Amino acid sequence: MARVVVDVMLKPEILDPQGQAVQRALPRLGFEGVTDVRQGKRFELEVAGPVDESVLARVREMAETFLANTVIEDFHVHVEEEAIR
Amino acid sequence: MARVVVDVMLKPEILDPQGQAVQRALPRLGFEGVTDVRQGKRFELEVAGPVDESVLARVREMAETFLANTVIEDFHVHVEEEAIR
Amino acid sequence: MTTRVGVVTFPGSLDDRDAQRAVKLAGAEPVALWHGDKDLRQVDAVILPGGFSYGDYLRAGAIARFSPVMETIIEQARSGLPVLGICNGFQVLCESHLLPGALTRNDHLHFVCRDQRLRVENAATAWTSAYAAGQEITIPLKNGEGGYVADARTLDELEAEGRVVFRYLEVNPNGSRRDIAGVTNAAGNVVGLMPHPEHAVEELTGPSTDGLGFFTSVLKKLVS
Amino acid sequence: MSTSPTRHLDTVKHAAGSPDAAQPWAELGLKREEYDRIREVLGRRPTGAELAMYSVMWSEHCSYKSSKVHLRQFGDKAPHSDALLVGIGEQAGVVDVGQGYAVTFKIESHNHPSYVEPYQGAATGVGGIVRDIIAMGARPIAVLDPLRFGAADHPDTRRVLPGVVAGIGGYGNCLGLPTIGGEVVFDPCYQGNPLVNALCVGVMRHEDIHLAKASGVGNKVILYGARTGGDGIGGASILASETFDAAKPSKRPAVQVGDPFQEKLLIECTLEVFAEGLVVGIQDLGAAGLSCATSELASAGSGGMRVDLDRVPLRDPSLSPEEILMSESQERMCAVVEPGKVERFLEICAKWDVIATVIGEVTDGERLEIFWHGEQIVDVPPRTVAHDGPVYERPFARPGWQDELQADDPARLARPSGGAELRAQVLRLAGSPNQAAKSWITDQYDRYVLGNTVLAQPEDGAVLRIDEETGLGIALATDGNGRYAKLDPYAGAQLALVEAYRNVAATGARPLAVTDCLNFGSPEDPAVMWQFAEATRGLADACRVLGTPVTGGNVSLYNQTGEAAIHPTPVVGVLGVLDDVARRTPMAFREEGLLLYLLGETRAEFGGSAWADVVHGHLGGLPPRVDLERERLLAEILVAASRDGMIDAAHDLSDGGLVQAVAESCVRGGRGARLVPPDGLDPFTFLFSESTARAVVAVPRSEELRFTDMCAARNQPAARIGVVDGDALELQGHFTIPLAELRETHERTLPALFG
Ligand SMILES: Nc1ncnc2c1ncn2[C@@H]1O[C@H](COP(=O)(O)OP(=O)(O)O)[C@@H](O)[C@H]1O
Numbered sequence A, B: 001m002a003r004v005v006v007d008v009m010l011k012p013e014i015l016d017p018q019g020q021a022v023q024r025a026l027p028r029l030g031f032e033g034v035t036d037v038r039q040g041k042r043f044e045l046e047v048a049g050p051v052d053e054s055v056l057a058r059v060r061e062m063a064e065t066f067l068a069n070t071v072i073e074d075f076h077v078h079v080e081e082e083a084i085r
Numbered sequence C: 001m002t003t004r005v006g007v008v009t010f011p012g013s014l015d016d017r018d019a020q021r022a023v024k025l026a027g028a029e030p031v032a033l034w035h036g037d038k039d040l041r042q043v044d045a046v047i048l049p050g051g052f053s054y055g056d057y058l059r060a061g062a063i064a065r066f067s068p069v070m071e072t073i074i075e076q077a078r079s080g081l082p083v084l085g086i087c088n089g090f091q092v093l094c095e096s097h098l099l100p101g102a103l104t105r106n107d108h109l110h111f112v113c114r115d116q117r118l119r120v121e122n123a124a125t126a127w128t129s130a131y132a133a134g135q136e137i138t139i140p141l142k143n144g145e146g147g148y149v150a151d152a153r154t155l156d157e158l159e160a161e162g163r164v165v166f167r168y169l170e171v172n173p174n175g176s177r178r179d180i181a182g183v184t185n186a187a188g189n190v191v192g193l194m195p196h197p198e199h200a201v202e203e204l205t206g207p208s209t210d211g212l213g214f215f216t217s218v219l220k221k222l223v224s
Numbered sequence D: 001m002s003t004s005p006t007r008h009l010d011t012v013k014h015a016a017g018s019p020d021a022a023q024p025w026a027e028l029g030l031k032r033e034e035y036d037r038i039r040e041v042l043g044r045r046p047t048g049a050e051l052a053m054y055s056v057m058w059s060e061h062c063s064y065k066s067s068k069v070h071l072r073q074f075g076d077k078a079p080h081s082d083a084l085l086v087g088i089g090e091q092a093g094v095v096d097v098g099q100g101y102a103v104t105f106k107i108e109s110h111n112h113p114s115y116v117e118p119y120q121g122a123a124t125g126v127g128g129i130v131r132d133i134i135a136m137g138a139r140p141i142a143v144l145d146p147l148r149f150g151a152a153d154h155p156d157t158r159r160v161l162p163g164v165v166a167g168i169g170g171y172g173n174c175l176g177l178p179t180i181g182g183e184v185v186f187d188p189c190y191q192g193n194p195l196v197n198a199l200c201v202g203v204m205r206h207e208d209i210h211l212a213k214a215s216g217v218g219n220k221v222i223l224y225g226a227r228t229g230g231d232g233i234g235g236a237s238i239l240a241s242e243t244f245d246a247a248k249p250s251k252r253p254a255v256q257v258g259d260p261f262q263e264k265l266l267i268e269c270t271l272e273v274f275a276e277g278l279v280v281g282i283q284d285l286g287a288a289g290l291s292c293a294t295s296e297l298a299s300a301g302s303g304g305m306r307v308d309l310d311r312v313p314l315r316d317p318s319l320s321p322e323e324i325l326m327s328e329s330q331e332r333m334c335a336v337v338e339p340g341k342v343e344r345f346l347e348i349c350a351k352w353d354v355i356a357t358v359i360g361e362v363t364d365g366e367r368l369e370i371f372w373h374g375e376q377i378v379d380v381p382p383r384t385v386a387h388d389g390p391v392y393e394r395p396f397a398r399p400g401w402q403d404e405l406q407a408d409d410p411a412r413l414a415r416p417s418g419g420a421e422l423r424a425q426v427l428r429l430a431g432s433p434n435q436a437a438k439s440w441i442t443d444q445y446d447r448y449v450l451g452n453t454v455l456a457q458p459e460d461g462a463v464l465r466i467d468e469e470t471g472l473g474i475a476l477a478t479d480g481n482g483r484y485a486k487l488d489p490y491a492g493a494q495l496a497l498v499e500a501y502r503n504v505a506a507t508g509a510r511p512l513a514v515t516d517c518l519n520f521g522s523p524e525d526p527a528v529m530w531q532f533a534e535a536t537r538g539l540a541d542a543c544r545v546l547g548t549p550v551t552g553g554n555v556s557l558y559n560q561t562g563e564a565a566i567h568p569t570p571v572v573g574v575l576g577v578l579d580d581v582a583r584r585t586p587m588a589f590r591e592e593g594l595l596l597y598l599l600g601e602t603r604a605e606f607g608g609s610a611w612a613d614v615v616h617g618h619l620g621g622l623p624p625r626v627d628l629e630r631e632r633l634l635a636e637i638l639v640a641a642s643r644d645g646m647i648d649a650a651h652d653l654s655d656g657g658l659v660q661a662v663a664e665s666c667v668r669g670g671r672g673a674r675l676v677p678p679d680g681l682d683p684f685t686f687l688f689s690e691s692t693a694r695a696v697v698a699v700p701r702s703e704e705l706r707f708t709d710m711c712a713a714r715n716q717p718a719a720r721i722g723v724v725d726g727d728a729l730e731l732q733g734h735f736t737i738p739l740a741e742l743r744e745t746h747e748r749t750l751p752a753l754f755g
């Protein structure tokens, strides 16, 4: 079992209302110094068996065609080295 | 300028309908072998100045009180080493 | 002296005028409260209305919870001020930890608008005394993030203490745990629910007038 | 295409001195003659910024260059109407609905963007039409969404439809507007060209009507709302102005992303500055963004205008002036404000967290002048940009195949014989995607917000209360039938009108005015242009007879994949008024024993019918005959019956015919009905004919005499065809369908396809 992570973010030129709303709220909460916030999605996929290049290629294809909307989003695939939990 | 990333995921015991919907769709799209999918959020914060331990501590507090709802979510803060784009 | 019921407007509140209308139809005086003011203008009760405060962009209710008006409301709710959170208002109350649990994306992942049948499980709160325990009512439901979740211990505690105030009947529209549609705090002054009683106060525009009881309940409590 | 700010700036002075510099006019969608005309107007070559402005403003989408000559009929043939306060030509027409209230409404298309990115395309479509309504000074109160997709079971429809629906809901729900009516139509002709039209309606007091103009020398021009980004550059308006070819990546616009929360703030903020009397003129930023807003405001006012473009708040600091002028970033408005009121204006914007910036002022010249860091980059007569664009008399010709199509009469199609076959076909129709219940879609829309929704989908028309004291209200419906229009575009446009008109009347409302969205293929195809000419002529002629002026609308051309155009699809919205919404007539059969009357005459009319489509996959012959006088009479009967409390329910007959209408009313009310064809009508024609000017009404026994007397006195054909009874739909002597089976068949289709 291995975990492959796909991070999906809006392309830089695309408006990100969610990130903007967060950024605007931060100073009110007493957090200064954050000049920009972008909000995206994180997918954690549990994959059976070892993660080799062919698995990663398949995940990339999955991201390209399904997890990300490449009209407005970029994505990045990586194997999780460090567990969140 | 540095980028700090906050990943927020639903706690394992909380049902994740979005992740499940993705997982259910994968076989239909011809992607087999993914045993579980969880969908979370990724925040990219651009921070002015160098990111030292005190900045990270502030971001952690921000995540704890604001970016994540710790009743149902876990989070993880890290400095971005690798750029998505 | 008329009873004054405050209705908060956050940026992105949508059902604030409807809540005011319902308060008026019940015979109380609606008072508009602004998210940026800490002053509650001497109201006797507060309603946090439905809508998409701050676009619901981070999590529903997450940004509104930090507004100045909420500081005062959180403080006064702890000392007994009746507070009703409807839909987005419920989400704000959970985010503020005035109510336990959280509201997550509907399990079917769609926004849903429907006339929803509910059972009033607890008729002893500040907002439900006009009903009989076990009474069934139909009021509109409309949300995208209405799935009520809490850990098993919290859920058991809510059940044991009779703090589940409303339960969905016939259809669980969003995957809420144990069909929970609304809960109260231990004191019974703070109540939150996903469905919209303020949209069921006139024959002409609602599926019923079953929602009126929320507003007459609080009036009765305040007058007595 | 653009000069980045670090590169050399193409100033007016520079342009005058470099007449031979190559310019990318063709890439920007201009024709050689158009480019030459710009040079002629300016007496020199345009600067890059000027070229950008002209190219977007002279695009088909913004200039209506192919459609203008035909649209004039809506004004020329407009019936006299006391109700019309602001006619065609403004951002939206305004109609007097009585008691000092005015209503403004308009329909618009967002077809191409919704194909590229269904969610955002549809969402920003709603956002755009809502801003048109706010710009008139009105509070938006509802949205309707006529939609058309490819075949229901086509894989791409699974991509487009859920995205479009989620986008409309996502934007409208978050904005706090009920979406309370519309259409969903499936047809393979829309496969590569879905139609996403959106109608918004708003209400105001007469004295609050505002028109977009910049007058008063020294008045300030304020841009407020979202920051400007790279959205739609390159550009959505140009894209919507040419045959769409998804394969050409260069034509893919940067997708515009909507921010409904920002728009909600814009609404509240704009209404507040209006209420305090702080604005001279106001304009929304839609297609062509600042190019459009500045040139239109300036040309509608008395003086000129100066704009300092570098003051525009940017989301992306690397944007060039050309890009800023062309950007179609959403949720922005432009206001003209007297200097003494600027401070208060900015205060209100700050209260709502809306960014507002003075970007220029009204001058005493006659030119629109735009500066970039002090250097002049635009110096044009604003009218030449906004109004004096090219006008084409495009050739049109009745296509050769039209006769053959019309000759293919559905009379040749096999009809059902016997009760069992009739029964099976009734169920097939009720469960076919076009006739099936649309609740899988409409349940994703908030229909309650604002608390004034009296009737919403699936009722014939949406009814909204606008005054809580008096009960004054309005009704709205949109309709269109591309199949009919394909068979005969003149009649097809009229059929769209009469159906919407009838739907409004069925609720008890008096129809008052019209908005239209004309969705067609490429105007460069003479056959398409003929369809367009016929449809506009038909609509204008019928509006004159019915006394309902066209107050505004939208044209969407180039809905075409390769050589194949969509069916000509004029979509018509009708607005009506009810003096007291408590009197509205719903569609549901709610009580046993109500008598069912069929109003109007039924003929064997099956050209373009749902029956021919569903059972035989056939499209041919002539569409049902239009009878405008009969439509008017029927509307009068429906309105009088509602006002005087003579009927309990009414439902208009349209696609699918009588049986479809009765089935819908039964399902909605949870009651069965027993039907008997009137003398002289065979069961098949009785059930499935799509003859127009018809409705079915449910009359309480106590009112029967009064009702039939009224019909007789006015020569309204009315035949008793049955009674509300039991828990099945029965055609006496032929078949019985239990209500549960009918409901299940009607309701399961869309969830099965998209759920
Ligand atoms: N996309 C939609 N959004 C909202 N309402 C819709 C939509 N599509 C259909 N409806 C509603 O469903 C009902 C039935 O639609 P339709 O069969 O087109 O009506 P009709 O044939 O009477 O014009 C109407 O109330 C219509 O407004």
Ligand SMILES: [Mg+2]
Pocket (backbone or CB within 6 Å): D459, D460, D461, D503, D651, D652, D653, D654
């Ligand atoms: Mg109808």
